[in-house]
Amino acid sequence: MTENDTETLLAVLSSILPEPIPAQEILLDALVQSNGDVNTAARKLSSDTNAGLKSKKRKRTTNLDAWLAHSIPLPSKSRSKSPEKKSSLKPMASGTSARDTMMAGPSRAGPSSTTKPIVNLMDVLRPPPSTGPSIPRYPPLTLNNPSMIAEHTPCTLHPSILPPELACELFYTMLNEARDWKRNKWWLFERLVESPHRTAIFVRSYDGADEQTRACLQAARLWYNGREADVPKVFPAPMERACTIIERVVNAEVLKRRRFPLEWGGLPPNAEGEKITWRANFAASNCYEGTKEAVGFHSDRLTSLGPYPTIASLSLGTPRVFRLREVIPVDEIDERATRTYNIPLPHNSLIIMHASAQERFKHSIPPQTTLDRFRPAFPPPASISSLTLDPTNCRINITFRFYRPDFHPDSLPKCRCGLPMALRPDMKKRQREGGDGKDIEEARGEGEFRYWWTCTGGEQNEGKGCGFWKVMDVKAEGRGPFVMDLS
Ligand SMILES: O=C(O)CCC(=O)C(=O)O
């Protein structure tokens, strides 16, 4: 698939087609044949449908601009008035998000090159239309404790992960920096959208591992789109201390779990006989101020993390809900519906998104109507004289990530725009026929995925990419070692 998230493309395509909407497989096929271009796919499907049958049903809007206009609800009394009213409207709660589209590609065209106004991502997207048949649907489920989380999701929750004083010191340190963090901007369907929260990136520096740090710095510059990439900062001292603790917890958890063939196989033991399975060499930090700041549904881009990554996500400050939703594969869509899981994340908790969480699920931090104020148990360190953001009202999140050496920025394939491509799993299709004799039941929810390298030009170049994509072939590309190479 091309530059946009498959689920979003399917949702958009279904929304702009006349009824009856073809089956998901047909939509997917049309998207693949059209190199992910929704308008071309829609034209193709409409002409197929018109040739085959004459639908008496109401015709839906059939172009993308009109879809985008419709996706932003106008208050009833201004419905027939001018479109510039849009920007003053409240954001919609979004059911899908293409946030994963903002995590790759150096910038070529900055925000200033647009003539259209920058819009909030939540204003552009709307939930996908509900699918037809009467399969049982379950209401959202709140997962209140670690055992419920482990039962329903590929995640584990670790409350009170850091010594309380360190958690507070890290919270104040990051909050103090957060006033300078940026809102990510990227192109989506020819609009420049802006994430409704602030982000910064950090790389870890190791003594004697300069090549690794340099690679992380280079990879980190692929993080942003649509604007000049900032040079990432090095982990501040309390973040480094927190990271050492978190790394130990993550490594212990990883070794307890079933491992997937394409997970990182690790380096051979070092001189001290220590074997590194997961190393946090990079982190993205997010700040959510008040109730409205949020991040829409997305899965984290795999470009530098490789398949089946482990991501450790630390929450500090005011509690917020972490929302997860499984992406149902197309061949199961008539059998089971997805379910939304809400996980409250208190101050000083770590949620680990284990291998397969990015392939099977999307996650988000939704806006809320109310917030519990955070009452820090310790005052700010003496080095912080005044805070511009209110510590009772903000959540800081730090996602510790392992940038794999075999997905080094120099090794990323380039598209026709000449940009490094982004790695994405085919979330909608799971391979059933693993060579390991797994039957379909066993594979359900855990089947192997195919991965695509996709052009990212569309996210940064005023929405215009080359649409080039190709399937990842780990052997031909010389990647690894993977877990499958170890046995
Ligand atoms: O704030 C969070 O807990 C989630 C952040 C996130 O999904 C991300 O940085 O990719």
Ligand SMILES: [Fe+2]
């Ligand atoms: Fe994420």
